[in-house]
Amino acid sequence: MSAVIDTTSPLARDVLRRRTFAIISHPDAGKTTLTEKLLLFGGAIQMAGTVKARKSSRHATSDWMEVEKQRGISVTSSVMQFDYAEHTVNLLDTPGHSDFSEDTYRVLTAVDAAVMVIDAAKGVEAQTIKLLEVCRLRNTPIITFVNKMDREVRNPIETLEEIESVLKIQCAPITWPIGMGKTFRGVFHLLNDRLMRFTAGEERKTDAEEIIEGLDNPKLTELYPQEIEAARSEVDLIRSASSPFDLQEFLSGKQTPVFFGSGINNFGVQEVLQALIDWAPPPKPRDAGVREVQPTEPKFSGFVFKIQANMDPKHRDRIAFFRVCAGRYTPGMKVQHVREKREMKLGNALTFMANERVKSEDAVAGDIIGIHNHGQLQIGDTLTEGEILGFKGIPYFAPEMFRSVRARDPIKAKQLQKGLQELGEEGAIQVLEANFGNTMLLGAVGQLQFEIVAHRLQTEYKVDAIYESSGIYTARWLTFPSDNLRKEFEREQAANMGKDVDENPVFLSGNKYNLQLTQERWEPKGVGFHATREHGQRLSHI
Numbered sequence: 001m002s003a004v005i006d007t008t009s010p011l012a013r014d015v016l017r018r019r020t021f022a023i024i025s026h027p028d029a030g031k032t033t034l035t036e037k038l039l040l041f042g043g044a045i046q047m048a049g050t051v052k053a054r055k056s057s058r059h060a061t062s063d064w065m066e067v068e069k070q071r072g073i074s075v076t077s078s079v080m081q082f083d084y085a086e087h088t089v090n091l092l093d094t095p096g097h098s099d100f101s102e103d104t105y106r107v108l109t110a111v112d113a114a115v116m117v118i119d120a121a122k123g124v125e126a127q128t129i130k131l132l133e134v135c136r137l138r139n140t141p142i143i144t145f146v147n148k149m150d151r152e153v154r155n156p157i158e159t160l161e162e163i164e165s166v167l168k169i170q171c172a173p174i175t176w177p178i179g180m181g182k183t184f185r186g187v188f189h190l191l192n193d194r195l196m197r198f199t200a201g202e203e204r205k206t207d208a209e210e211i212i213e214g215l216d217n218p219k220l221t222e223l224y225p226q227e228i229e230a231a232r233s234e235v236d237l238i239r240s241a242s243s244p245f246d247l248q249e250f251l252s253g254k255q256t257p258v259f260f261g262s263g264i265n266n267f268g269v270q271e272v273l274q275a276l277i278d279w280a281p282p283p284k285p286r287d288a289g290v291r292e293v294q295p296t297e298p299k300f301s302g303f304v305f306k307i308q309a310n311m312d313p314k315h316r317d318r319i320a321f322f323r324v325c326a327g328r329y330t331p332g333m334k335v336q337h338v339r340e341k342r343e344m345k346l347g348n349a350l351t352f353m354a355n356e357r358v359k360s361e362d363a364v365a366g367d368i369i370g371i372h373n374h375g376q377l378q379i380g381d382t383l384t385e386g387e388i389l390g391f392k393g394i395p396y397f398a399p400e401m402f403r404s405v406r407a408r409d410p411i412k413a414k415q416l417q418k419g420l421q422e423l424g425e426e427g428a429i430q431v432l433e434a435n436f437g438n439t440m441l442l443g444a445v446g447q448l449q450f451e452i453v454a455h456r457l458q459t460e461y462k463v464d465a466i467y468e469s470s471g472i473y474t475a476r477w478l479t480f481p482s483d484n485l486r487k488e489f490e491r492e493q494a495a496n497m498g499k500d501v502d503e504n505p506v507f508l509s510g511n512k513y514n515l516q517l518t519q520e521r522w523e524p525k526g527v528g529f530h531a532t533r534e535h536g537q538r539l540s541h542i
Protein backbone atom coordinates (compact mmCIF):
# COMPACT_ATOMS: atom_id res chain seq x y z
CA MET A 1 0.00 0.00 0.00
CA SER A 2 1.56 3.31 -0.93
CA ALA A 3 0.25 6.35 0.87
CA VAL A 4 0.19 9.79 -0.68
CA ILE A 5 2.97 11.70 0.99
CA ASP A 6 2.48 15.30 1.92
CA THR A 7 5.99 16.67 1.60
CA THR A 8 5.01 20.13 2.75
CA SER A 9 3.84 19.34 6.28
CA PRO A 10 6.16 20.38 9.12
CA LEU A 11 6.69 16.68 9.89
CA ALA A 12 7.67 15.88 6.29
CA ARG A 13 10.04 18.83 6.23
CA ASP A 14 11.73 17.55 9.38
CA VAL A 15 11.92 13.98 8.05
CA LEU A 16 13.47 15.08 4.76
CA ARG A 17 16.22 16.85 6.71
CA ARG A 18 17.26 13.62 8.44
CA ARG A 19 20.29 11.58 7.44
CA THR A 20 20.93 8.41 9.42
CA PHE A 21 24.06 6.45 8.64
CA ALA A 22 26.81 4.22 10.01
CA ILE A 23 30.51 4.05 9.30
CA ILE A 24 31.74 0.58 8.43
CA SER A 25 35.35 -0.49 8.17
CA HIS A 26 37.92 -3.08 9.08
CA PRO A 27 39.57 -2.26 12.43
CA ASP A 28 42.29 0.38 12.11
CA ALA A 29 41.15 1.71 8.75
CA GLY A 30 40.25 5.00 10.46
CA LYS A 31 36.61 4.82 11.50
CA THR A 32 37.13 6.50 14.88
CA THR A 33 39.22 9.23 13.32
CA LEU A 34 36.62 9.90 10.65
CA THR A 35 33.84 9.93 13.26
CA GLU A 36 35.69 12.57 15.22
CA LYS A 37 36.21 14.76 12.20
CA LEU A 38 32.57 14.51 11.19
CA LEU A 39 31.58 15.50 14.70
CA LEU A 40 33.93 18.47 14.49
CA PHE A 41 32.20 19.67 11.34
CA GLY A 42 28.87 19.28 13.04
CA GLY A 43 30.15 21.37 15.94
CA ALA A 44 29.28 18.45 18.20
CA ILE A 45 32.79 18.45 19.67
CA GLN A 46 35.50 21.04 19.89
CA MET A 47 38.81 19.32 20.07
CA ALA A 48 42.39 20.39 20.32
CA GLY A 49 44.26 19.11 17.33
CA THR A 50 46.79 17.03 19.19
CA VAL A 51 46.93 13.29 18.92
CA LYS A 52 46.92 13.04 22.68
CA ALA A 53 43.67 14.92 23.11
CA ARG A 54 42.21 12.93 20.31
CA LYS A 55 43.11 9.67 21.98
CA SER A 56 41.72 10.49 25.40
CA SER A 57 38.57 12.02 24.06
CA ARG A 58 38.04 9.06 21.82
CA HIS A 59 37.33 7.05 24.91
CA ALA A 60 35.02 9.72 26.16
CA THR A 61 32.94 9.79 23.00
CA SER A 62 32.50 6.36 21.60
CA ASP A 63 34.18 3.81 23.86
CA TRP A 64 32.21 3.21 26.99
CA MET A 65 33.09 -0.16 28.28
CA GLU A 66 36.10 -0.84 30.34
CA VAL A 67 36.92 -3.96 28.40
CA GLU A 68 36.89 -1.92 25.31
CA LYS A 69 39.45 0.45 26.72
CA GLN A 70 41.66 -2.40 27.82
CA ARG A 71 41.58 -3.98 24.43
CA GLY A 72 41.60 -0.81 22.44
CA ILE A 73 38.87 -2.01 20.14
CA SER A 74 35.43 -0.72 19.74
CA VAL A 75 33.01 -3.34 20.98
CA THR A 76 29.96 -1.26 21.72
CA SER A 77 28.00 0.82 19.30
CA SER A 78 27.04 4.37 19.94
CA VAL A 79 24.80 6.95 18.42
CA MET A 80 25.64 10.57 17.85
CA GLN A 81 23.39 13.31 16.57
CA PHE A 82 24.56 16.61 15.15
CA ASP A 83 23.37 19.33 12.81
CA TYR A 84 25.12 20.19 9.59
CA ALA A 85 24.06 22.33 6.64
CA GLU A 86 20.48 22.60 7.89
CA HIS A 87 20.22 18.84 8.27
CA THR A 88 20.09 16.65 11.35
CA VAL A 89 22.60 13.85 11.03
CA ASN A 90 22.43 10.65 13.09
CA LEU A 91 25.71 8.75 13.10
CA LEU A 92 25.55 5.20 14.40
CA ASP A 93 28.85 3.67 15.38
CA THR A 94 29.40 -0.04 14.75
CA PRO A 95 31.84 -2.36 16.44
CA GLY A 96 34.63 -3.08 14.02
CA HIS A 97 35.53 -6.44 15.48
CA SER A 98 34.07 -9.41 13.62
CA ASP A 99 33.15 -11.13 16.89
CA PHE A 100 30.36 -8.60 17.23
CA SER A 101 28.92 -9.03 13.77
CA GLU A 102 25.44 -9.68 15.12
CA ASP A 103 25.45 -6.37 16.93
CA THR A 104 26.70 -4.63 13.82
CA TYR A 105 24.00 -6.27 11.77
CA ARG A 106 21.32 -4.88 14.07
CA VAL A 107 22.78 -1.38 13.91
CA LEU A 108 22.77 -1.56 10.13
CA THR A 109 19.03 -2.31 10.17
CA ALA A 110 18.53 1.13 11.72
CA VAL A 111 20.42 3.22 9.13
CA ASP A 112 19.54 4.55 5.70
CA ALA A 113 23.10 4.79 4.34
CA ALA A 114 26.68 3.80 5.20
CA VAL A 115 30.14 5.27 4.81
CA MET A 116 32.76 2.63 4.09
CA VAL A 117 36.30 3.48 5.12
CA ILE A 118 39.11 1.73 3.26
CA ASP A 119 42.75 1.93 4.32
CA ALA A 120 44.46 3.03 1.10
CA ALA A 121 47.51 0.90 1.93
CA LYS A 122 45.61 -2.26 2.74
CA GLY A 123 42.67 -2.10 0.37
CA VAL A 124 39.61 -4.25 0.94
CA GLU A 125 39.97 -6.24 4.19
CA ALA A 126 38.08 -9.18 5.64
CA GLN A 127 35.69 -7.30 7.89
CA THR A 128 34.84 -4.82 5.15
CA ILE A 129 33.73 -7.72 2.97
CA LYS A 130 31.44 -9.09 5.70
CA LEU A 131 29.92 -5.72 6.49
CA LEU A 132 29.28 -4.97 2.89
CA GLU A 133 27.44 -8.24 2.52
CA VAL A 134 25.15 -7.12 5.29
CA CYS A 135 24.58 -3.74 3.64
CA ARG A 136 23.82 -5.50 0.39
CA LEU A 137 21.01 -7.51 2.00
CA ARG A 138 19.16 -4.25 2.45
CA ASN A 139 20.57 -2.43 -0.63
CA THR A 140 21.95 0.25 1.68
CA PRO A 141 23.52 3.11 -0.29
CA ILE A 142 27.26 3.33 0.41
CA ILE A 143 29.71 6.21 0.20
CA THR A 144 33.37 5.16 0.11
CA PHE A 145 36.23 7.03 1.77
CA VAL A 146 39.73 5.83 0.85
CA ASN A 147 41.77 6.94 3.86
CA LYS A 148 45.44 7.54 4.73
CA MET A 149 46.53 9.08 1.43
CA ASP A 150 49.22 10.92 3.40
CA ARG A 151 51.03 7.60 3.57
CA GLU A 152 52.79 5.56 0.91
CA VAL A 153 49.85 3.52 -0.24
CA ARG A 154 48.72 1.40 -3.14
CA ASN A 155 47.98 2.77 -6.54
CA PRO A 156 44.46 4.26 -6.23
CA ILE A 157 43.39 2.73 -9.54
CA GLU A 158 44.19 -0.72 -8.13
CA THR A 159 42.17 0.09 -5.02
CA LEU A 160 39.15 0.97 -7.12
CA GLU A 161 39.55 -2.21 -9.15
CA GLU A 162 39.74 -4.22 -5.97
CA ILE A 163 36.59 -2.63 -4.53
CA GLU A 164 34.76 -3.39 -7.77
CA SER A 165 35.92 -6.98 -8.09
CA VAL A 166 35.88 -8.09 -4.44
CA LEU A 167 32.91 -6.12 -3.15
CA LYS A 168 31.01 -6.30 -6.43
CA ILE A 169 29.97 -2.67 -6.38
CA GLN A 170 30.63 -0.17 -9.13
CA CYS A 171 32.92 2.74 -8.18
CA ALA A 172 32.28 6.31 -9.27
CA PRO A 173 35.26 8.40 -8.13
CA ILE A 174 34.17 11.88 -7.06
CA THR A 175 37.55 13.11 -5.88
CA TRP A 176 40.90 11.89 -7.17
CA PRO A 177 44.19 12.02 -5.22
CA ILE A 178 47.15 13.92 -6.59
CA GLY A 179 50.19 11.98 -5.36
CA MET A 180 50.46 10.16 -2.07
CA GLY A 181 52.61 10.02 1.05
CA LYS A 182 55.30 12.69 1.06
CA THR A 183 54.14 13.96 -2.31
CA PHE A 184 50.42 13.98 -1.53
CA ARG A 185 49.29 17.31 -2.98
CA GLY A 186 45.57 17.11 -2.51
CA VAL A 187 42.46 15.83 -4.17
CA PHE A 188 40.87 16.95 -7.39
CA HIS A 189 37.08 17.14 -7.35
CA LEU A 190 35.96 15.60 -10.62
CA LEU A 191 32.51 17.15 -10.52
CA ASN A 192 33.48 20.64 -9.36
CA ASP A 193 36.71 20.76 -11.34
CA ARG A 194 38.63 22.05 -8.32
CA LEU A 195 41.81 20.99 -6.64
CA MET A 196 41.89 21.08 -2.87
CA ARG A 197 45.47 21.46 -1.75
CA PHE A 198 46.88 19.37 1.02
CA THR A 199 49.44 20.71 3.45
CA ALA A 200 51.04 18.05 5.58
CA GLY A 201 50.35 18.24 9.29
CA GLU A 202 47.56 20.77 8.94
CA GLU A 203 43.91 20.22 9.30
CA ARG A 204 42.26 21.75 6.30
CA LYS A 205 40.08 24.75 6.78
CA THR A 206 37.77 25.68 3.94
CA ASP A 207 39.95 28.46 2.73
CA ALA A 208 39.92 29.99 -0.72
CA GLU A 209 43.71 29.81 -0.94
CA GLU A 210 43.66 26.09 -0.65
CA ILE A 211 41.32 25.61 -3.56
CA ILE A 212 42.49 25.99 -7.13
CA GLU A 213 39.94 26.10 -9.90
CA GLY A 214 40.60 23.80 -12.86
CA LEU A 215 43.37 21.31 -13.37
CA ASP A 216 44.71 23.33 -16.30
CA ASN A 217 45.25 26.32 -14.04
CA PRO A 218 48.82 27.64 -14.68
CA LYS A 219 49.15 28.13 -10.91
CA LEU A 220 49.34 24.39 -10.58
CA THR A 221 52.19 24.12 -13.05
CA GLU A 222 54.00 26.70 -10.95
CA LEU A 223 53.29 24.92 -7.67
CA TYR A 224 53.92 21.35 -8.74
CA PRO A 225 56.16 21.46 -11.83
CA GLN A 226 57.31 17.89 -11.21
CA GLU A 227 54.01 16.12 -10.81
CA ILE A 228 51.27 18.10 -12.48
CA GLU A 229 51.55 16.64 -15.97
CA ALA A 230 51.23 13.08 -14.70
CA ALA A 231 48.30 14.13 -12.51
CA ARG A 232 46.52 15.76 -15.46
CA SER A 233 46.79 12.70 -17.63
CA GLU A 234 45.68 10.45 -14.75
CA VAL A 235 42.59 12.56 -14.15
CA ASP A 236 41.85 12.46 -17.91
CA LEU A 237 42.15 8.69 -17.80
CA ILE A 238 39.88 8.38 -14.75
CA ARG A 239 37.31 10.69 -16.30
CA SER A 240 37.11 8.62 -19.45
CA ALA A 241 37.52 5.15 -17.95
CA SER A 242 35.45 5.23 -14.76
CA SER A 243 31.70 5.23 -14.37
CA PRO A 244 30.08 8.63 -13.96
CA PHE A 245 28.16 9.12 -10.73
CA ASP A 246 24.53 8.08 -11.03
CA LEU A 247 22.26 8.98 -8.12
CA GLN A 248 19.75 6.20 -8.79
CA GLU A 249 22.48 3.56 -9.00
CA PHE A 250 23.86 4.85 -5.70
CA LEU A 251 20.45 4.84 -4.02
CA SER A 252 19.84 1.26 -5.08
CA GLY A 253 23.20 0.19 -3.61
CA LYS A 254 24.76 -0.72 -6.96
CA GLN A 255 27.24 2.11 -7.24
CA THR A 256 29.40 3.85 -4.65
CA PRO A 257 30.77 7.39 -4.95
CA VAL A 258 34.44 7.29 -3.92
CA PHE A 259 36.33 10.00 -2.07
CA PHE A 260 40.04 10.05 -1.22
CA GLY A 261 41.64 11.79 1.71
CA SER A 262 43.30 11.63 5.07
CA GLY A 263 41.04 11.42 8.08
CA ILE A 264 43.72 12.29 10.57
CA ASN A 265 44.46 15.51 8.68
CA ASN A 266 40.77 16.23 8.28
CA PHE A 267 41.37 16.23 4.58
CA GLY A 268 38.66 15.09 2.18
CA VAL A 269 36.23 14.52 5.06
CA GLN A 270 33.95 17.48 4.48
CA GLU A 271 33.28 16.24 0.94
CA VAL A 272 32.03 12.94 2.39
CA LEU A 273 29.71 14.79 4.75
CA GLN A 274 28.43 16.95 1.90
CA ALA A 275 27.74 13.83 -0.17
CA LEU A 276 25.72 12.41 2.71
CA ILE A 277 23.63 15.57 2.84
CA ASP A 278 23.23 15.88 -0.93
CA TRP A 279 22.87 12.28 -2.02
CA ALA A 280 22.14 9.90 0.87
CA PRO A 281 18.42 9.26 1.24
CA PRO A 282 16.20 10.61 4.00
CA PRO A 283 14.37 7.94 6.04
CA LYS A 284 12.70 5.37 3.83
CA PRO A 285 9.42 3.47 4.20
CA ARG A 286 9.76 0.35 6.36
CA ASP A 287 8.19 -3.08 6.28
CA ALA A 288 6.07 -3.42 9.42
CA GLY A 289 4.63 -6.84 8.66
CA VAL A 290 1.02 -6.02 7.94
CA ARG A 291 1.89 -3.02 5.81
CA GLU A 292 4.61 -0.59 4.83
CA VAL A 293 5.00 2.41 7.11
CA GLN A 294 5.79 5.78 5.53
CA PRO A 295 8.21 7.98 7.49
CA THR A 296 5.90 10.99 7.14
CA GLU A 297 2.84 9.30 8.60
CA PRO A 298 1.59 11.37 11.54
CA LYS A 299 1.29 8.44 13.97
CA PHE A 300 4.44 7.51 15.86
CA SER A 301 6.05 4.07 15.40
CA GLY A 302 9.48 2.44 15.42
CA PHE A 303 11.53 -0.44 16.79
CA VAL A 304 14.26 -1.32 19.28
CA PHE A 305 17.46 -2.42 17.53
CA LYS A 306 19.84 -2.51 20.45
CA ILE A 307 19.94 -2.71 24.22
CA GLN A 308 23.01 -1.43 25.97
CA ALA A 309 24.06 -1.48 29.57
CA ASN A 310 26.59 0.63 31.40
CA MET A 311 26.86 3.35 28.86
CA ASP A 312 27.82 5.65 31.60
CA PRO A 313 29.09 4.31 34.93
CA LYS A 314 27.46 7.34 36.58
CA HIS A 315 24.07 6.09 35.41
CA ARG A 316 23.90 2.36 36.04
CA ASP A 317 21.16 1.49 33.66
CA ARG A 318 20.13 -0.17 30.47
CA ILE A 319 19.06 1.81 27.47
CA ALA A 320 16.97 0.56 24.58
CA PHE A 321 18.02 2.20 21.32
CA PHE A 322 14.91 2.91 19.33
CA ARG A 323 14.74 3.93 15.69
CA VAL A 324 11.77 6.17 14.99
CA CYS A 325 10.15 5.07 11.71
CA ALA A 326 7.15 7.43 11.56
CA GLY A 327 5.40 10.23 13.40
CA ARG A 328 6.85 12.34 16.13
CA TYR A 329 8.10 11.56 19.62
CA THR A 330 6.98 13.98 22.29
CA PRO A 331 7.99 13.63 25.94
CA GLY A 332 5.44 11.81 28.04
CA MET A 333 3.54 10.33 25.12
CA LYS A 334 1.72 7.03 25.54
CA VAL A 335 2.55 4.22 23.15
CA GLN A 336 1.47 0.67 22.52
CA HIS A 337 4.02 -2.02 23.42
CA VAL A 338 2.94 -4.42 20.68
CA ARG A 339 4.60 -7.62 21.96
CA GLU A 340 3.35 -7.16 25.51
CA LYS A 341 -0.03 -5.89 24.31
CA ARG A 342 -0.08 -3.00 26.75
CA GLU A 343 0.26 0.74 26.95
CA MET A 344 3.52 2.28 27.99
CA LYS A 345 4.52 5.86 28.78
CA LEU A 346 7.62 7.26 27.08
CA GLY A 347 8.68 9.68 29.73
CA ASN A 348 12.29 10.65 29.49
CA ALA A 349 13.66 9.39 26.22
CA LEU A 350 17.19 10.47 25.44
CA THR A 351 18.94 11.94 22.45
CA PHE A 352 22.62 11.10 22.13
CA MET A 353 25.03 13.88 21.33
CA ALA A 354 28.76 13.37 20.91
CA ASN A 355 29.66 13.01 24.53
CA GLU A 356 26.51 13.61 26.42
CA ARG A 357 22.99 12.43 26.41
CA VAL A 358 20.20 14.91 26.78
CA LYS A 359 16.46 14.66 27.28
CA SER A 360 14.87 14.29 23.90
CA GLU A 361 12.25 16.95 23.20
CA ASP A 362 11.36 15.94 19.70
CA ALA A 363 12.27 13.08 17.39
CA VAL A 364 11.04 12.08 13.94
CA ALA A 365 11.74 9.25 11.50
CA GLY A 366 15.45 8.57 11.20
CA ASP A 367 16.20 9.72 14.75
CA ILE A 368 17.39 7.34 17.44
CA ILE A 369 16.05 7.80 20.93
CA GLY A 370 17.21 6.04 24.06
CA ILE A 371 14.50 4.60 26.29
CA HIS A 372 15.28 3.67 29.89
CA ASN A 373 14.74 -0.03 30.09
CA HIS A 374 14.10 -2.17 33.14
CA GLY A 375 13.60 -5.36 31.19
CA GLN A 376 10.33 -4.44 29.52
CA LEU A 377 11.90 -3.86 26.11
CA GLN A 378 13.73 -6.40 23.98
CA ILE A 379 15.59 -6.15 20.72
CA GLY A 380 13.07 -6.19 17.88
CA ASP A 381 10.18 -4.72 19.91
CA THR A 382 7.82 -2.42 18.07
CA LEU A 383 6.15 0.58 19.74
CA THR A 384 3.28 2.38 18.00
CA GLU A 385 0.53 4.87 18.72
CA GLY A 386 -2.02 2.05 18.86
CA GLU A 387 -1.75 0.11 15.61
CA ILE A 388 -0.56 -3.51 15.71
CA LEU A 389 2.59 -3.40 13.64
CA GLY A 390 5.78 -5.43 13.75
CA PHE A 391 8.90 -4.05 12.09
CA LYS A 392 10.82 -6.79 10.33
CA GLY A 393 14.36 -7.77 9.63
CA ILE A 394 16.22 -7.99 12.94
CA PRO A 395 17.29 -11.61 13.17
CA TYR A 396 19.17 -13.74 15.63
CA PHE A 397 21.80 -15.89 13.94
CA ALA A 398 22.33 -19.48 15.04
CA PRO A 399 25.42 -19.38 17.30
CA GLU A 400 28.62 -20.87 15.98
CA MET A 401 30.36 -21.43 19.33
CA PHE A 402 29.03 -22.84 22.57
CA ARG A 403 30.12 -23.03 26.20
CA SER A 404 28.28 -24.57 29.08
CA VAL A 405 28.17 -22.31 32.11
CA ARG A 406 27.56 -22.79 35.83
CA ALA A 407 28.29 -20.77 38.95
CA ARG A 408 31.42 -21.86 40.81
CA ASP A 409 29.52 -21.35 44.04
CA PRO A 410 26.05 -22.96 43.74
CA ILE A 411 24.61 -20.26 46.02
CA LYS A 412 25.15 -17.86 43.15
CA ALA A 413 23.03 -19.87 40.70
CA LYS A 414 20.14 -17.39 40.89
CA GLN A 415 22.46 -14.47 40.34
CA LEU A 416 23.95 -16.22 37.33
CA GLN A 417 20.50 -16.80 35.92
CA LYS A 418 19.61 -13.14 36.32
CA GLY A 419 22.87 -12.03 34.69
CA LEU A 420 22.44 -14.37 31.76
CA GLN A 421 18.84 -13.33 31.32
CA GLU A 422 19.81 -9.65 31.14
CA LEU A 423 22.87 -10.18 28.97
CA GLY A 424 20.78 -12.37 26.67
CA GLU A 425 18.13 -9.65 26.39
CA GLU A 426 20.83 -7.16 25.51
CA GLY A 427 21.95 -9.45 22.72
CA ALA A 428 25.47 -9.62 24.17
CA ILE A 429 25.23 -13.39 23.95
CA GLN A 430 22.56 -16.01 23.29
CA VAL A 431 21.43 -18.09 26.19
CA LEU A 432 20.12 -21.59 25.58
CA GLU A 433 19.15 -24.42 27.83
CA ALA A 434 19.91 -28.01 26.89
CA ASN A 435 17.09 -30.27 28.07
CA PHE A 436 19.55 -33.06 28.65
CA GLY A 437 21.10 -32.49 32.06
CA ASN A 438 19.48 -29.02 32.32
CA THR A 439 22.67 -27.39 31.19
CA MET A 440 22.83 -23.62 30.62
CA LEU A 441 24.57 -22.85 27.36
CA LEU A 442 26.11 -19.69 26.00
CA GLY A 443 26.01 -19.36 22.25
CA ALA A 444 28.14 -16.82 20.40
CA VAL A 445 29.21 -15.83 16.94
CA GLY A 446 32.68 -14.69 18.09
CA GLN A 447 35.07 -15.74 20.86
CA LEU A 448 35.31 -12.24 22.30
CA GLN A 449 31.61 -12.35 23.22
CA PHE A 450 32.40 -15.05 25.81
CA GLU A 451 35.17 -12.93 27.30
CA ILE A 452 32.94 -9.88 27.58
CA VAL A 453 30.16 -11.91 29.19
CA ALA A 454 32.56 -13.52 31.67
CA HIS A 455 33.95 -10.09 32.54
CA ARG A 456 30.51 -8.57 32.96
CA LEU A 457 29.14 -11.46 35.00
CA GLN A 458 32.08 -11.00 37.34
CA THR A 459 32.04 -7.21 37.64
CA GLU A 460 28.34 -6.41 37.35
CA TYR A 461 26.68 -9.49 38.79
CA LYS A 462 29.50 -10.66 41.07
CA VAL A 463 29.30 -14.20 39.73
CA ASP A 464 32.36 -16.29 39.25
CA ALA A 465 31.32 -18.83 36.67
CA ILE A 466 32.88 -21.95 35.21
CA TYR A 467 32.86 -22.17 31.45
CA GLU A 468 33.38 -25.49 29.78
CA SER A 469 33.38 -26.79 26.27
CA SER A 470 29.93 -28.08 25.52
CA GLY A 471 30.46 -30.60 22.74
CA ILE A 472 27.91 -28.75 20.64
CA TYR A 473 28.70 -27.88 17.06
CA THR A 474 25.66 -25.93 15.98
CA ALA A 475 22.05 -25.07 16.77
CA ARG A 476 18.91 -24.78 14.66
CA TRP A 477 15.52 -23.38 15.62
CA LEU A 478 12.75 -25.87 14.98
CA THR A 479 9.23 -25.56 13.64
CA PHE A 480 6.74 -28.42 13.42
CA PRO A 481 3.72 -28.98 11.19
CA SER A 482 1.76 -30.71 13.97
CA ASP A 483 1.83 -31.27 17.69
CA ASN A 484 2.12 -35.02 17.22
CA LEU A 485 5.16 -34.70 15.05
CA ARG A 486 6.72 -32.36 17.61
CA LYS A 487 6.22 -34.95 20.35
CA GLU A 488 7.61 -37.71 18.15
CA PHE A 489 10.66 -35.62 17.26
CA GLU A 490 11.26 -34.61 20.87
CA ARG A 491 11.07 -38.22 22.00
CA GLU A 492 13.53 -39.45 19.45
CA GLN A 493 15.90 -36.49 19.75
CA ALA A 494 15.59 -35.94 23.52
CA ALA A 495 19.35 -35.86 23.95
CA ASN A 496 19.69 -33.10 21.35
CA MET A 497 16.82 -30.86 22.39
CA GLY A 498 17.07 -27.47 24.02
CA LYS A 499 15.24 -24.16 24.17
CA ASP A 500 16.10 -20.49 23.85
CA VAL A 501 15.12 -17.66 26.21
CA ASP A 502 11.76 -17.31 24.50
CA GLU A 503 11.07 -21.03 25.00
CA ASN A 504 11.49 -21.78 21.30
CA PRO A 505 12.59 -25.39 20.66
CA VAL A 506 16.17 -25.72 19.48
CA PHE A 507 18.03 -28.65 17.97
CA LEU A 508 21.56 -28.89 19.38
CA SER A 509 23.88 -30.90 17.21
CA GLY A 510 27.22 -32.40 18.22
CA ASN A 511 28.54 -32.39 14.66
CA LYS A 512 27.78 -31.49 11.10
CA TYR A 513 26.77 -35.00 10.04
CA ASN A 514 24.29 -35.46 12.82
CA LEU A 515 22.56 -32.24 11.78
CA GLN A 516 22.62 -33.28 8.15
CA LEU A 517 21.21 -36.75 8.83
CA THR A 518 18.49 -35.46 11.13
CA GLN A 519 17.51 -32.85 8.58
CA GLU A 520 17.39 -35.43 5.80
CA ARG A 521 15.07 -37.61 7.85
CA TRP A 522 12.73 -34.99 9.24
CA GLU A 523 12.54 -32.21 6.70
CA PRO A 524 10.46 -34.29 4.26
CA LYS A 525 7.92 -34.66 7.05
CA GLY A 526 7.70 -30.90 7.38
CA VAL A 527 10.01 -30.16 10.33
CA GLY A 528 11.79 -26.84 9.78
CA PHE A 529 15.45 -26.31 10.80
CA HIS A 530 16.19 -22.57 10.89
CA ALA A 531 19.58 -20.84 11.08
CA THR A 532 17.99 -17.48 11.89
CA ARG A 533 14.92 -16.22 13.63
CA GLU A 534 13.44 -12.79 14.09
CA HIS A 535 13.98 -10.99 17.35
CA GLY A 536 11.15 -11.32 19.80
CA GLN A 537 9.49 -13.91 17.59
CA ARG A 538 7.84 -16.91 19.17
CA LEU A 539 8.20 -19.65 16.63
CA SER A 540 4.98 -21.47 16.18
CA HIS A 541 5.29 -24.96 17.61
CA ILE A 542 2.51 -26.26 15.47
Ligand code: G4P
Binding pocket: 025, 026, 027, 028, 029, 030, 031, 032, 033, 034, 051, 055, 096, 147, 148, 149, 150, 151, 261, 262, 263, 264, 265
Ligand atom coordinates in the same frame (compact mmCIF):
# COMPACT_ATOMS: atom_id res chain seq x y z
P1 G4P B 1 39.42 2.39 13.61
O1 G4P B 1 38.47 3.20 14.43
O2 G4P B 1 38.91 2.09 12.24
O3 G4P B 1 39.97 1.19 14.28
O4 G4P B 1 40.70 3.31 13.30
P2 G4P B 1 41.26 4.62 14.02
O5 G4P B 1 40.49 5.82 13.62
O6 G4P B 1 41.48 4.35 15.45
O7 G4P B 1 42.65 4.72 13.26
C1 G4P B 1 43.60 3.68 13.30
C2 G4P B 1 44.99 4.26 13.20
O8 G4P B 1 45.16 4.89 11.93
C3 G4P B 1 45.27 5.33 14.24
O9 G4P B 1 46.65 5.26 14.56
C4 G4P B 1 45.01 6.62 13.47
O10 G4P B 1 45.71 7.72 13.99
C5 G4P B 1 45.54 6.23 12.10
N1 G4P B 1 44.95 7.05 11.04
C6 G4P B 1 43.64 7.35 10.85
N2 G4P B 1 43.50 8.13 9.76
C7 G4P B 1 44.73 8.32 9.24
C8 G4P B 1 45.23 9.04 8.13
O11 G4P B 1 44.52 9.68 7.37
N3 G4P B 1 46.57 8.98 7.93
C9 G4P B 1 47.41 8.31 8.75
N4 G4P B 1 48.71 8.34 8.46
N5 G4P B 1 46.98 7.63 9.82
C10 G4P B 1 45.65 7.63 10.07
P3 G4P B 1 47.15 4.65 15.93
O12 G4P B 1 48.60 4.80 15.93
O13 G4P B 1 46.59 3.29 16.10
O14 G4P B 1 46.44 5.51 17.00
P4 G4P B 1 46.74 7.02 17.46
O15 G4P B 1 47.96 6.95 18.25
O16 G4P B 1 46.90 7.87 16.23
O17 G4P B 1 45.52 7.37 18.22
